[in-house]
Amino acid sequence: MRTTRQFTVAATFAALLAACTTSRGPVGEVDPTIIGPAGGSVQSQSGALKLDIPAGALTKEASITVQALSDVTLPAGSIPGTAFELGPDGLTFEKPVEISIAYAPGALGSGDQSWLRVVQILPDGKIAPTEHVAHVEADGRVVARIAHFSRYALANLKTAKATISTTLTRITDVDVLFVIDNSGSMGEEQASLTQSFPLLTQRLEKAGLSFRVGVTSPDLGAGKFGLPSCERAGGDAGKLQNAPRIAGCVGPTDPWIEKTKDGKSNVPGGDIGAAFSCIARLGTSGCGFEQPLEAAHLALGGANPGFLRKDAALAVIYVTDEDDCSAKDVSLFDPSNNTLGPLTSFRCFEHGVTCDIKDPRLPGARTQCKPSAGPYMHDISRYISQLKALKPSGAVVVAGIAGARGPVVVGLDGANPTLKASCQSAGGIAAPPVRLAAFVDAFGSAGKLTNICNGDYQSALDTLGALVTKQTSASWCLPYDPVDTAPLTKGLQADCTVVASQAGPLPACTQGQTSACYRLEHGPACGKSSTRIHIENAEPAAIGKEVFAICLAP
Structure with a gap:
């Protein structure tokens, strides 16, 4: 036998x-x-x-x-x-x-x-x-x-x-920042978001990831101009919001929600979904000049000590029915400045976007719209640069749940120019997110924009969870920094042999490569080492559970 x-x-x-x-x-x-x-x-x-x-x-x-x-x-x-x-x-x-x-x-x-x-x-x-x-x-x-x-x-x-040879370690922690619009039209959207949130965490848990989830709003006030709903100077200033928003609900004991790989959390009772609903229903009294990109910039730039973990991947999700209005000069919100036009969000479009028609106030359809930098609005490169400095490209995911990309049409509200909605649902309307879409697109396959007018965000959050899982499964840490074999050439050139458990031996990526390959990256998401191996053009199942590498080491 x-x-x-x-x-x-x-x-x-x-x-x-x-x-x-x-x-x-x-x-x-x-x-x-x-x-x-x-x-x-x-x-x-x-x-x-x-x-x-x-x-x-x-x-x-x-x-x-x-x-x-x-x-x-x-x-x-x-x-x-x-x-x-x-x-x-x-x-x-x-x-x-x-x-x-x-x-x-x-x-x-x-x-x-x-x-x-x-x-x-x-x-x-x-x-x-x-x-x-x-x-x-x-x-x-x-x-x-x-x-x-x-x-x-x-x-x-x-x-x-x-050489030093090693089985690599995968990034298994992810920090998630939600920037949730709390202006007057966002009540139903917040409800849909919190109902669908468990699909995101289920994806993360299934992938063996520990996670932190923080929530802030795009309300940064309107400077010294005490506009209705924008009275608070600085608004929420990018700070994480963890105050209970529903009577009797239980939020996290920290400014953020956290769940570790062993199932422990900082939520009394352990109901992560209920805790998110507790803190993410931010209400509808926030400033109507939404500044989501600047709010995230503040949230990740020092407003919340301890939230970001050095070794964790980062996901930033913007949920809004307006485009970004991140102001470089808050006089954009001056109600007495008639040259800026009526005090509406059209000011954000006029001074933050350029299209094929040079006169932004001329009624009609627009094409070739893109973010612009001027005296009043921040260039979106400010926010792209920050995220890329915080994490290597393989360790960051950016998503937006916002209006449809188009059509972009300028209309009239009486005699005043207005930006027409690009989509509509039972919950309301949403503007074309030209600036936000360009920001998300800057992160390539690690960026995802979903239509907020769909109403049901289950697919959006499930897709986001899959995207985060894919990015972390493709990011592996070297425990040492390999020798740069061509120090005069831009980027890290190293003598490495890299193999994924399922995909097998992988070549170094070349320009335009569409098959599975690896790329060396420098960044802070690998503990003592600053070098990661990022596998491209491969799904998690095709990579497998282990990656092995041998690189020429100092």
């Missing part, structure tokens, strides 16, 4: 490592073992190598051989006496075959056992780690899975070549 040992399946990986391989031939040959579709077990003459071929791995009988190899030169750190050739060479399997190779624990340095891997010896003199299953220290064995026969051995990947 066959017996099998159960092992905890670890994350897998494959990587090409430099090596030199020579052989004077097999020794210790064993008689062939006939294995058929029912499966079976084979071991080397010494018992050092064992094969467990499951039922269904073979479609017909095969004559299996295991031969020990002598005089094989392997990379530094390989384990003597562990090289074998499995035959027939190139035999492939319908199901993974479990291989285990024994080693003498005394032959290793302290702590080196965890670096042991079963590796394939390639014809070109390199080695490739196989799908790692377990390290059974009590038995002195390393277990892996293979899909075909070749030459295999044990190697200590820590010293496999004159």
